[in-house]
Amino acid sequence: MVAKILASLTAVLTLVAAQPVFAQDLLPSWNDTAARSRIIDFVKATVTEGGAGYVAREDRIAVFDNDGTLWCEQPYYIQLGFMLDRVKTLAPQHPEWKTKEPFKSILDDDLKGIARGGEMGVVELGMATHAGMTTDEFNRIVSDWFSAAKHPKTGRLYTDMTYLPMRELLDYLRANDFTTYIVSGGGVEFMRPVMEKLYGIPPQQVVGSTIVTQYALVGEVPVLKRLPKVDFVDDGPGKPAGINKFIGRKPIFAAGNSDGDYEMLRWTTAANGPGFAMIVHHTDGDREYAYDRQSSIGKLDTALDEAERRNWLVVDMKNDWKTIFAFEP
C-alpha cells in the first residue's frame, strides 16, 4: 500500500513538474509565425476555465482530413498507389485485364491512360482491389502493403510521408484533452490499420468512405464480406454528414487542404460558440509539392477564397513549417 502511494505520488510530482510548458516547446516543427500563434491562442482559450472561449472537454472534438492534410497526396493518393500495386499483384489471376481498362493502363504503367478512364474507371478499380474478401483479409492485405510500399518520388515508405508539424498538432490538441478524428474521403478500412501507429488515432476515431459489408458464415465462423458496392462517400458535403453519423457532435476544430474539405470547415465554424478552421496550403515545391487552384488532386480553389472571407487560418507550408517530413536532413 505504502509503495503504491509513493509510486503514485512520484507520478503526480513528475506531472506537476512537467506542467509549465514554454511556448517554444509547443509545436517545435512550426516556425514562430502568426499561424502557430493563432493555433496556440485558440487552444489556450478553449481550456481556460471561465474564459469566453472555454469549451468543455467532451466537446473538444477536432477533425482532420488525411490526404494532403496529414500525409502527402502527390503525385497521386496513397490509396491509388495501393490500387496500382494490387492490380499488378492480382493480374495473373485476371488475364482479361491485359486488354481491359483501366487495368491495361496500370499494367502498362500508363498513368495518363488511367486518368482517361474517368470516375467510372476509378470506381471499377476500387471495387476490383477493395472488395471480394473478408474485412479481416483486407486488413491483412493493407497492413502488409504499408509495411513495404514506397512513395514514387522520395523512395520512402508511405508511412514516412506524414507531416511532422501536423503530428505535433495532433499531440498538442490531445494534450489539451481534445479528441482527434480523421475525417477523410479515403476508405475507412484502408486507413484504420495504420492510423493509430502514424497519428495516435484509434480505429473508432477514423471516419471515411465505406463499402457495403455483409455478414456471412464460413463454416461455423462468422465473417464480414466486402461487397463491390459503395456505401458512403465521405467527401465534400459528405464530410459533415459523416461527422454527424459517426461522431454525433459538432467539431470545434477542423483541418483540411482542399475544396473537398470546404463543407467540413463551414460546418465546424458555423456553430454558435468557438470554432477553428485551418487549411494546409501546399506552397513548398522543393520540400514537398506546390499546388492549389489548378491541381486535379487536392484542388484548393473555393475554400481558399472562402478562407480569407471567413478568417480561416491558411497555413503556408513553406514559411510556417520548419520541417515537413521527419526524414529531412
Added chain:
Amino acid sequence: MVAKILASLTAVLTLVAAQPVFAQDLLPSWNDTAARSRIIDFVKATVTEGGAGYVAREDRIAVFDNDGTLWCEQPYYIQLGFMLDRVKTLAPQHPEWKTKEPFKSILDDDLKGIARGGEMGVVELGMATHAGMTTDEFNRIVSDWFSAAKHPKTGRLYTDMTYLPMRELLDYLRANDFTTYIVSGGGVEFMRPVMEKLYGIPPQQVVGSTIVTQYALVGEVPVLKRLPKVDFVDDGPGKPAGINKFIGRKPIFAAGNSDGDYEMLRWTTAANGPGFAMIVHHTDGDREYAYDRQSSIGKLDTALDEAERRNWLVVDMKNDWKTIFAFEP
C-alpha cells in the same frame, strides 16, 4: 504549486483507499447467483495482467443492444411511442392522415390497425416522423419528447424505464477500462440525445440505424437535412456490419435480448481469444414483462437455443435481478 501537489496527493490517497472493492459491492442490484459470478469472473480475467484471459485496455470493447436489454421495449418500442405521439402532434398539419393508414389507426388509438400496416406502414410512419427537418431540430424534438413522455403501463417517464442492473453492469465494465457502446436497431439520432444521461454513453459510442442526411445551406448557415430515406439498418446481420463500420474493432463483450442480437453475439464470441455473450431473458411478468419465443417485439428463439449450445450467459431477470427498475418500492 504546493497546494496543487497536496490536492493531487489527496486525490491519489482517496483513489488508493477506494481500491479494494468487495464482491458484495459489485453489481448490487444483482442477486448472488451464477450469472453475476460469471460476469465478474470474466471481467476479472480480462484485467488480470499475465493471465490467460487478459485483454489490453484498447480492446476492451463492450457492446449493448438497447431495446429490451438496457431499457423496456414492451408493450411497444419506445421509439414507436415517439412516433405515435409525433403523429398526433403533427396531425393538424396533415388532414389527409384522418383517412390514410397507418396514420388513421394511430389517431384512432387502434394499435392493432397499425400492426396490420406491416413493415411498409412502419417505414412510412418512421419517415413521416423522423425526416423533413434538420438534425438540430430533430435533436430538440426528441429531447423535448423524452422530458415528458410516459410509459403506457407504469406511467413513469420513459427515461425511468431503464434496467438498474444493466446500468450497474455498464459502470462496472467502465471501471475496469472497458469502452461501452450501444449497438441498437433504434435510430442513432433518436437515442443520442438521452444515452449519455441514462447510461453514461456519449454520442460517438452510440451505433444504430441511420437515415440519409444532406448538407444544405439555409441562408448562410450550414445544416444537415434528414431525408426520408433509410441509410443503414443496424439489426440482425447489420449489427456486426455496424460494429465494424463505426467501431472498427471486434468487441469482447456483447449483451442482447432477442434474435436481432444473434449475429452480434456470434461475432463477439467467434474471435480468437476472450469473448463473452449474454442474453437478458424477460422472465418477470410481475415486475416487468415475460416473453420470448412467441413475442412479436423482442422475439427470442434462435438465440435462446444457441445460447445453451454456445455457453452464452442467459440472465433470468426474475431470479438474477434483485431490482429491475430504480423506482421499485
